[in-house]
Amino acid sequence: MAIQPPYPSFETPDVIDDFFVAGRNLWPDLASFKNLKFDREQVPAEIVRFLRSTTLNEHGVAHYLGSYFQNYQNDFKLRFWSAMWTAEEYTHYIILRRICQGLDADLTEKDFHGLEMGDYFQNMKAYLDRIKVDPSIDMRMLQLIYGVLQEYGAVIAYTAAAEQCGIPEIAAILKRVAKDEMRHCRFNQVALEAMLEHCSEGEKALVWPQFRAIWGDLEMPTEHIGYFAEIGATDLYTSLWDGEKKSKIVLYLSRYFSKYRQYMNNSASA
Numbered sequence: 001m002a003i004q005p006p007y008p009s010f011e012t013p014d015v016i017d018d019f020f021v022a023g024r025n026l027w028p029d030l031a032s033f034k035n036l037k038f039d040r041e042q043v044p045a046e047i048v049r050f051l052r053s054t055t056l057n058e059h060g061v062a063h064y065l066g067s068y069f070q071n072y073q074n075d076f077k078l079r080f081w082s083a084m085w086t087a088e089e090y091t092h093y094i095i096l097r098r099i100c101q102g103l104d105a106d107l108t109e110k111d112f113h114g115l116e117m118g119d120y121f122q123n124m125k126a127y128l129d130r131i132k133v134d135p136s137i138d139m140r141m142l143q144l145i146y147g148v149l150q151e152y153g154a155v156i157a158y159t160a161a162a163e164q165c166g167i168p169e170i171a172a173i174l175k176r177v178a179k180d181e182m183r184h185c186r187f188n189q190v191a192l193e194a195m196l197e198h199c200s201e202g203e204k205a206l207v208w209p210q211f212r213a214i215w216g217d218l219e220m221p222t223e224h225i226g227y228f229a230e231i232g233a234t235d236l237y238t239s240l241w242d243g244e245k246k247s248k249i250v251l252y253l254s255r256y257f258s259k260y261r262q263y264m265n266n267s268a269s270a
């Protein structure tokens with residue numbers, strides 16, 4: 001039986017502090033990303049479109065933050081993480097936008113307006129309510145599990161874009177962004193693990209089925225903002241997951257989450 005809100009805060013000081021310290025040194029050369037110039041002819045049109053939409057998506061974290069705050073309730077440590085995470089994603093926005101400008105494919109006023117007008121909060125809430133495997137699941141748990149999938153999806157998308165972009169300088173930047181996304185994925189994992197130390201057997205037993213439910217009905221954040229449908233953002237994103245990459249995602253996520261299956265047995269025998 002899952003606990004009822006308000007949820008108690010769980011202490012993960014080392015987790016949060018370690019990520020905070022590491023994150024402060026990620027882009028020491030940020031100021032140098034100015035006046036980039038690239039030959040657009042060398043970059044496939046689909047990758048240019050992906051870069052534009054993912055730049056806008058990195059700016060969209062301002063929407064996502066509201067949902068994180070809601071789902072993390074009064075857990076101060078996770079609220080701090082939300083703020084740190086937002087800053088790191090915003091850094092990606094700055095860098096990626098410079099790349100778009102360097103490709104002469106900058107974002108427009110229309111793009112920002114379309115993004116900012118989206119009803120992300122309500123749409124994401126409806127989605128999370130729909131995919132909950134237990135109506136009283138701690139929303140932090142649901143958000144962290146979703147976060148592992150979302151961030152690993154970003155790792156794969158940026159890695160694939162780096163491989164296909166045709167310009168080594170852009171590829172090197174995209175691989176660095178992918179590394180950050182892996183760090184975000186890892187954060188969601190270690191925070192989930194720290195949280196489980198404070199959970200009942202019944203709550204722990206929810207992780208595996210919740211992962212399965214999200215994976216079986218996965219909607220990326222872009223699917224909850226109308227403007228992204230207009231520019232085909234999710235299709236662009238998931239097209240980078242095709243074939244071999246898709247197998248990599250399935251393998252990675254199944255391997256990671258399979259360790260939580262044991263809790264279902266423990267719960268059943270308790």
Ligand SMILES: [Fe+2]
Nearest residue numbers: 058089092181
């Ligand atoms: Fe990002």
Ligand SMILES: [Fe+2]
Nearest residue numbers: 151154181184
């Ligand atoms: Fe991320």
